[in-house]
Every structure is written in structure tokens, then in C-alpha cells.
Amino acid sequence: MCENFVERLQRYMEEKGINDNQMTVAADLAIGSLGKLKKGGKGMNSTNIEKILRHYTDLSPEWLLTGRGEMLLREDPAIVQQKFPLYTDHSVELQNVPLYELDATAGLVALFTDHSRQTPISHLQIPNLPPCDGALYVRGDSMYPLLKSGDIVLYKEVPNGIHSILWGEMYLLSFTIDGEDYITIKYIQRGDNERIVRLISHNPNHSPKEIPADSIRALALIKASVRFNTMG
Numbered sequence: 001m002c003e004n005f006v007e008r009l010q011r012y013m014e015e016k017g018i019n020d021n022q023m024t025v026a027a028d029l030a031i032g033s034l035g036k037l038k039k040g041g042k043g044m045n046s047t048n049i050e051k052i053l054r055h056y057t058d059l060s061p062e063w064l065l066t067g068r069g070e071m072l073l074r075e076d077p078a079i080v081q082q083k084f085p086l087y088t089d090h091s092v093e094l095q096n097v098p099l100y101e102l103d104a105t106a107g108l109v110a111l112f113t114d115h116s117r118q119t120p121i122s123h124l125q126i127p128n129l130p131p132c133d134g135a136l137y138v139r140g141d142s143m144y145p146l147l148k149s150g151d152i153v154l155y156k157e158v159p160n161g162i163h164s165i166l167w168g169e170m171y172l173l174s175f176t177i178d179g180e181d182y183i184t185i186k187y188i189q190r191g192d193n194e195r196i197v198r199l200i201s202h203n204p205n206h207s208p209k210e211i212p213a214d215s216i217r218a219l220a221l222i223k224a225s226v227r228f229n230t231m232g
Helices: 005-016 020-026 033-038 046-055 061-066 108-113
Strands: 075-083 092-100 122-129 134-137 152-157 170-177 180-190 196-200 209-212 216-230
Touching: 005 033, 005 061, 020 033, 046 061, 108 170, 108 216, 122 152, 122 216, 170 209
Parallel strands: 092 134
Antiparallel strands: 075 216, 092 122, 134 152, 152 216, 170 180, 170 216, 180 196, 196 209
């Protein structure tokens, strides 16, 4: 069955784990335009399509508009790398960092506690980075524009959890609230007392969130990020 524009856009959003609100904010679309489009209205014009393609650079314009070719553009060898160094960091001339697909694991706790059972989907070799234990794909837009969905972050595990936090730095963390497990990337700041920590997004559209310090189950310091620039 042939897909139309709306169905192709929806398939891309599902592939990347993006909801209507996230795309609306990230691509600076008019509020409600995606909803109107999906209901058969005129919620999308050429300007909005250009905004989507300008922000989601891995989305093939030809595929979105005509259905021809592949959904995702092939990655260009040019890579944007960003480091998040600390004064105490030392660089490693070259290291082989395993890249994991988090959806294929039981979460950060399992990933951090038993590497032998987790099979990397690939490895990254990047010179002159601080020591890193692994790498994961970014999902969501809470750290946009510093990090966007599809970027790769390289991390160093923090074995002592909350007791080893460097306040104000960026972390990959797993925490449990009311029986629900969450995995996110945030800046971590001190709360009003030692039992609370504050999670801060880089994206101003995401409000700070306070969580109990003892709800954190796994923690890793973000050391670097990698972004692929695609050529259309």
C-alpha cells in the first residue's frame, strides 16, 4: 500500500521516537499544525516542511515528499564532535568505545553492571578524548540544541552514584519514580536539601524537575558528543 505524506512523516517520527509536541517545538512550527495535518486539515505548508527538513537533517526530502528512496539520508564522513572536559580529565590518544543500543538492553543498570552480557552494535574510535566506558544514541529534545535526537553521547560511569556527583555537570541517569523507570540526560544541581536533586534541561521549553536523590539507580558523566552532518 502506498503511503501519503502524512503517513511517511508519522513513520519517521515513530522511527526517531518523536511526538507531535517535540517536533512542533524543535522545528518551530505553529502550535496545532501537526494535529490539523493528521486530521486531514491544512496544517502543513511549504514553509513548515522546510522547517522540518532544516531541523531533521537525516530525513530525506525526496522520500518525505514522494516516497522514493530511503527514509534516512546516508551519513557524510564529516562529523561534528563536542567535548565536555573537566579540569582533571586526561586525554587518551585513541580508544575503542563500545556503542550500545539501549532499547536492546534492560536499561542502564543492567548495562553498567554486566558489560559481558551486552553486545555493542558498533565501536567508536575517536582520538584525544577523556576515558569513556561506552556510548549511546540520544533520544528526545530536552538538551536541544546542545544535543539533538540521533546524536551520540560518550559517557564515563559513576560507580558511587549520588555521592560522586559533580554538581552542574551533564549526566546520563536512570531513576525510578512511583514504580516507573526513566532514562534521561540532564544537568544535575543540588536540591533544597541533601535528599533532593534538581534535573535541568538545556532546552528552555523543558521545566526543571526535582527527584529524590535515592531514586537514582545508575549514573554516568557525559564526556563528549558526536553529531553526523548529512548531505542532501
